[in-house]
Amino acid sequence: MLSFAEENYLKTIYHLSEEIDGAVSTNAIAESLNTKAASVTDMIKKLSNKGILSYQKYRGVHVSESGKKAALQVIRKHRLWETFLVDKLKFNWDEVHEVAEQLEHINSALLIKRLDEFLAYPKFDPHGDPIPDENGEYKSKPQVALNHVKADTIGIIVSVKDTSNAFLKYLDKIGIYLGAKVKILEKVEFDGSLEIQIDSKKTVFISKEVSENIWISE
Amino acid sequence: MLSFAEENYLKTIYHLSEEIDGAVSTNAIAESLNTKAASVTDMIKKLSNKGILSYQKYRGVHVSESGKKAALQVIRKHRLWETFLVDKLKFNWDEVHEVAEQLEHINSALLIKRLDEFLAYPKFDPHGDPIPDENGEYKSKPQVALNHVKADTIGIIVSVKDTSNAFLKYLDKIGIYLGAKVKILEKVEFDGSLEIQIDSKKTVFISKEVSENIWISE
DNA sequence: TATGATTTTTAGATATATCTAAAAATATTT
């Protein structure tokens, strides 16, 4: 049984480990969780004593097999709750994150089983991310970031990597949403900014930073 | 902002204060929460410093006006979640309590507003207890315990006071559920036990202890 | 009403999760 805090560390470390190949560093974890490196070291020791992480002093951590399983269950809960909030309670996608961060720690196998059933076994959450099943299995949509595709590419927005409120509000404002059809009209070479067309209608300019966070399926 | 532990103490103390007229004693709280008197004293001090309780050493506590308001909001959340679990997720009424104990501490005004809306503004939870509104207002069904009515009385079961799993399972087993129609067939004077008929069909015997926990609306 | 029983509080510990400041190890640069 993991505590609230342990689950949060595990989930964050798991996400970080997906993004890089080697070990996850203490500082990266601290930054992700808005905490201090010393606190991270303490928690890392705890989780590695529980067999959730493998850890070598000064060398960062890897998530163990049992850790991955546990992390995927927390992610499963998070994404099922986000789906519930958007599909059933009519939340906007920029309103779900904080609430799901709390709900993901509710401990009841029956609750999650019934919630999954109630939602008709969704495979992707409102941000387009896959929902792992009870065994931690999931399939991803093949995705690519907007900054990695060339002009004239057409695709559907399937995922948004930055889920901060500020970013999601910005996307709402310029008319970008999950499932929208986008076409790259022009790619400005020197700064990587893009002119894109949404749903064959509206045309907007986005910076390279923004384009890195919008992923499409071609 | 109250912590998880503070909310649990407040809710318990509020419920105890409803049952008696005077101050709520340290020991009663400790027993209710399965904790020690020393721990209760510590928490009582904290809550009275926050203006949630009024407290005189060795004299027990009273819940302040702001405490009542806060307690009713926790109770509102608990009962809305129980309603959700039974109505939407098909939980049995003996399965909801532990999960609702966790869910009641989720902090999001929007979530509760939308959940209330989603459930079509229920006025009573699956155990027949009233659900306070955003202002803490509620109306009770006029209720009486089965041991206080005389033979031949007919009523609808509106509330069950003991919500332990063991008790609810027992009720399920003998065919008693919320909303069932009951008729008192016979009242045994010397031990207070009852013979009752459920839904004009099944006849069962219940002890006085059990009858004290089953409340009907005539 | 005094004395013993019970309840409540205090004092001091423990466990979790955090922090700051200093020390140790590793990485980078000249």
Place this chain on the structure above:
DNA sequence: AAATATTTTTAGATATATCTAAAAATCATA
């Protein structure tokens, strides 16, 4: 490779929520 910079860990504090054991206050009753 030595000096410097950065990262990570350790040592020691703090805050919350709990506990046990002993002291203090209140209650019950002979």
